[in-house]
Amino acid sequence: MKKLVCLFTLVFFAISLMAAPAVVDELLTPEQPKLGGALTLSVTSSPQSFNFYGTLDGVAYTIAGQFLNGLVEMHPVTNALQPALAESWEVSADNKEVTFYLRDVKWSDGEPFTADDVIFTFENFLLNKFAEGNSIARFTINGEVVKFEKVNDKTLKAHLPAPYGPFFTVLSHASIYPSHILKDKIDESDPGSVNELWTTDTPLNEIVGTGPFVLDQYVVDQKVTLRKNEHYWKVDRWGNQLPYFDQLEYLVVKDAQVQSAKFRSGEIDYMTIEAVDFPVLKQMELDGGPFIVYKAQPTNPTPSPIHITFNFDAKNEELAEVFRLKNFRAAMEYALDRERIIEEVFNTLAVLGGVPVLPANKAFYNPAIEELRRGFEPDKAAAMLDEMGLVDQNGDGWRDFESGNTLEFVLISSTYQAYQDTAYIFSESLKAIGVKCELQIMDSSLRAQKALSGDFEACLWAFGNQPDPQLRKAIWSPGYSLYYCHFATMDPETKEPYADLRNMTDWEKQIHYAFEIGQTAMDPRERKVQYGIWQELYAEYVPFLYVCKGMDLMGVSKTLGNFHQTDNGSLAYAVYTMFKK
């Protein structure tokens, strides 16, 4: 009998643990809340769809992020991985099998969330090559795709073809869909039909989720309203059901000035602000305005950090030859006046950063690059170019190649004002040391086409930061489709590096290996070492000249609670823990 009671107690304890909602930490809930009310935010265009996997639209992602969840998630402030729909997991000794134990969660329509939903989502969306926003590339390891297997309703296993370091990071981007709603709506004969689910004309009661809010109303081109999901699985440390707000509204405001006006008048509760608007808004705050303007250490992927690169495979052989020289690129870095750019283009609201890994990213940042980064020393740049024999031979003020041809190249950039201004300042610095740099400003899609077809000499561009460098492998690892400074390293057939790493320099090979090892290592320390090697090699050999990273600038209504700046300078907030004071 005693044994039976013990067993019963154990089972009861296990069940209550399974059913226990997740408690959010103090970082997100420093203040005791008031419940209810509405939070009003803005988006710059109407969502193109409500289907996370059927579109590549940023606004759709913003809204879907409020009603969908993944098995794991990143902490909104620290970016640390934490359990979400999976309450816990076990990794096998060979790092190739992960067993997930699912949380006892209900969909917003009251149906239970099960392992079938996860299997359904991976089969029909994440790993369906016809789904426009699929994640096949992220779940492919050594050419093989991760497989999921149901153990029971609340347990499932992931079989990895090889150990995969960023597995949990990519999993945090994998929102789970309700199979009980969508299973019958998929046309089995046309796998591409999944893109046409949950379009903007879908009755909103057919769109269910596990996130803090659920879609309530969509007024075309004007407003998207979400209401509190009564079945949300998170609570605060006082036991209150989250979210605090009853309603979340996104106003569609296309023009940045109008958005700013709406924020100033209190119609929008918080918004990201541009560096050019910062001084005016800060002054208004100091004059007693109804909002606080924060400038914070960058932690977000955007604003994307600007870089300048030189085409190692430029059609002009003489140019390509100097672009491949480390000393030339180092001289270009000495000629780059980052301080002036930060002051004049970004209103001082940018940091040198450790781009492409942000200093705030403790898991991967390598501070050694700060010693390797070359500051603005135009005399040193000129001396280095002299040493390379790039001197003015005909007295026209421009340096020449040994052949007598002028050292000149075209720097392409998009029309975005900050990019144009940065390109101009760089070209002026080069002019001062006798290097002729012509600017060609064009539409961003045209710039992308020129850069990605290798039809350029120098290019100014920007890619967003990601918490895990592996998610940017396609850009920063030689031989992949966006490593556009040296396309000769990529096999045009496979769009991957040649098997024999043909055309790669020694340092490019080292970067390649660092990414390969970083991908399969499961130990975070090992991964940090590998990506640290990559950062140091980039700082030393400068295939990309990183300029700076814009700070996180945010305007926040004084009426909002649980929105604060942490001691390390980053902003701490989440939509589901904020409240109206």
Add this chain to the structure above:
Amino acid sequence: MASFIIRRILIIIPMMFIVSFICFFLTELQPGDFVSQYLENPRISPEQIELIKERLGLDQPAMTRYLMWLKQIFTKGDFGYSFAFKRPVIDLIWERMGWTISIALSTILFQWIVAVPLGIFSALHPYKMWDYILTFIAFIGISIPNFFFALVLMYLTNSSGGLFSSQFIGEPLTWAKFYDLLQHVWLPIAVIGLSGLAGLMRVMRGNMLDMLGAPFVNSLRARGLPEKKVRKHVIKNALNPMISIAGMELPNIFSGTVITAIVLNLPTMGPFFYTALLNHDQYLVMTFLMFIAFITQIGNLLADILLAVLDPRIRMS
């Protein structure tokens, strides 16, 4: 008259073909295509870009796509599918048509109600103080860019655009909501209406002055007709050219106010079309352009019919 109308309607068909051909190949001249925006997205592999292209039919030559598009229109009445929204373009345009037409018609009404009387007044008091003042205002209206005028008015009235305050969006219609609409809608009507209004007023004034000096007016006066009746004849004759202008007004208001509608945050077709153009959402752009071409022709047809109804000389000829 009937044969005239039938002839004009039949002409619309080949015109629409020519317009569709020109528009399609103009949109083709735009560098890049719908998937160009994904090129710089590290999440999208090159194979996936090719797959999306294939799925959307963008790997086919332009001529093939154009003919396929025409075939779908004739066989199924299907104007295509928006690449971005994954929905039929007709539905997307229809969703935005209500506010677009309401604002366009209100603006036209406002322009005519204000421009015609002011033009008449100006012409009846030529080279006097009020004529100069109205002429001055008209020239400001013609020369000031609409979007700039919108920004100035928004600044002066502390408005942040839109048609409703955020709390009324999506709510059922009540007197409070209607009052809120009136508080917002005057701004787009005034801004979009002003430039056209100024032009119309000047045309009306010019027509009136021409007519006032016409021999038939002298003749009417010589026969002792009261001045009030003379003016009535003058106005009726001066209005004729205005009707031709009216035919062109509608497409202008639909397509000529994109930037203004963005600044004023209006839920109309203009900004939607602009985004579609930037995204290379080709069938959406094409269908919108065809719609504009169609209403231009319908507008002209209606103007011609109205002119014939009002002016017996045209009817006779």
